[in-house]
Amino acid sequence: MRHRTDWLSLLCGLLFVGIGVLYLTGTAPDMAVMALVLVAGLGLAGFVAVLAKAVRKR
Template sequence: MAPDPEPEVPARPRRRHRTDWMALLSGLLFVGIGVRYLAGPAPDPVIMAPVLVGGLGFAAFVAILAKAIRR
């Protein structure tokens, strides 16, 4: 006794999501800073604070450029 064949499912068009550059770059920045803290002696917070703010600013700049180019 053979199993019943599965009914054909109509193919849906593939949906693509646009890249959220702000989230991607911010996540990479925080992962990088976390790895830096875990890998060795704790870096000076006076140096890491501007790196964090500058990195978030860069991520925002890239996100704004990407949104402007998409339009």
């Protein structure tokens, strides 16, 4: 059985994994920049999820 891709979960998971890898390698910028990247990334993931849902309904 196939199911549709949950783009919001996928993109949010990739964002958190990417941030985690940056902190593990010690190359992450300060917290203010990372908070901005996190908020912008979550917003982008939400936008993509809304677009994907709108396309599916057609």
